[in-house]
Amino acid sequence: MTKTSAQSRPQGTIERRCKCIGDIDRREGLTAKELQEEYLKPRRPVVLTGLMDDWPGRTKWSFDFFKENYGSMTAPVCRGFEREGTMLLGEYIDYMREWRRDHDDELPLELPLYADDTFVDTGTPLAKDYEIPDCFQELDWFDRFFPKNPMRRGYLLIGPKGSMTKLHIDGQYVHAYVAQFVGKKRWLIVPFDQLKGLFESYADYIGGWSGYEPPGIEDFPGLNDVSYYTTVQEPGEIIIAPSAQFHQVINTEDSIALTSKFVDSSNARKVLWSMFLTRTGLRKSRRLGYLD
Numbered sequence: 001m002t003k004t005s006a007q008s009r010p011q012g013t014i015e016r017r018c019k020c021i022g023d024i025d026r027r028e029g030l031t032a033k034e035l036q037e038e039y040l041k042p043r044r045p046v047v048l049t050g051l052m053d054d055w056p057g058r059t060k061w062s063f064d065f066f067k068e069n070y071g072s073m074t075a076p077v078c079r080g081f082e083r084e085g086t087m088l089l090g091e092y093i094d095y096m097r098e099w100r101r102d103h104d105d106e107l108p109l110e111l112p113l114y115a116d117d118t119f120v121d122t123g124t125p126l127a128k129d130y131e132i133p134d135c136f137q138e139l140d141w142f143d144r145f146f147p148k149n150p151m152r153r154g155y156l157l158i159g160p161k162g163s164m165t166k167l168h169i170d171g172q173y174v175h176a177y178v179a180q181f182v183g184k185k186r187w188l189i190v191p192f193d194q195l196k197g198l199f200e201s202y203a204d205y206i207g208g209w210s211g212y213e214p215p216g217i218e219d220f221p222g223l224n225d226v227s228y229y230t231t232v233q234e235p236g237e238i239i240i241a242p243s244a245q246f247h248q249v250i251n252t253e254d255s256i257a258l259t260s261k262f263v264d265s266s267n268a269r270k271v272l273w274s275m276f277l278t279r280t281g282l283r284k285s286r287r288l289g290y291l292d
């Protein structure tokens, strides 16, 4: 079959329009206090190394493993961020393999489906293949205050090279972490102090566009003033995107990862405020709760 590398997209909008400020820090052996003081409070992203070495999933998890053992799990699928329904995980892995036979681009013209939201129930054997690192548990407020909140649990992110999650902020002001098991991801993270610029550029599109090019990008000159941190996340690494940071993620290899969210004393007040605005229906604009 013909590969479509001649039809790949130009570099993504953020890279073309914005300035790279540098690589995201890589740290090993951080204590909970160091993590909080140096990264969570100032909202700096960080890659944590050496935390996944003993996780059974590091050696067990593969595309075959999921197809054979968890093929009947429900896998919600999206393109870029736009929901496209659900598949069985086994069906999705077949789809992904077929798609990869025809495409080899990092930024393909047509985005592939991405199984980015397969829920891992804490009571299941799959949940025993990974651990919540000690430094997160020590800081964590979810278990203490919101033990039933589904964001607390893990979600699988399984996708081929070229699948991606568009520029977005995670809901409710939570911190996100992503543990990489197989393949690599390229991250672009916009520092918190530029949130306002991005909201001004993108406010109406947040949660509303997919792919690499938002519609009518020329209408958003504010984007030129924004800069970003970047890194390529390798297997065995955990990245933290602290709360309210726009991030965009591209799978540069066929990828298996797990995402979970957390709350600590640095974002708890904002999380509570944001949940309150959502539950009471008082959230009038997407900005409310982020900029105030």
Ligand SMILES: O=C(O)CCC(=O)C(=O)O
Binding pocket: 116, 157, 164, 165, 170, 176, 177, 178, 185, 241, 247, 249, 250, 257, 259, 260
């Ligand atoms: O890995 C991805 O595609 C996106 C991950 C992400 O944005 C998150 O977990 O918050």
Ligand SMILES: [Fe+2]
Binding pocket: 168, 169, 170, 176, 247
């Ligand atoms: Fe995210």
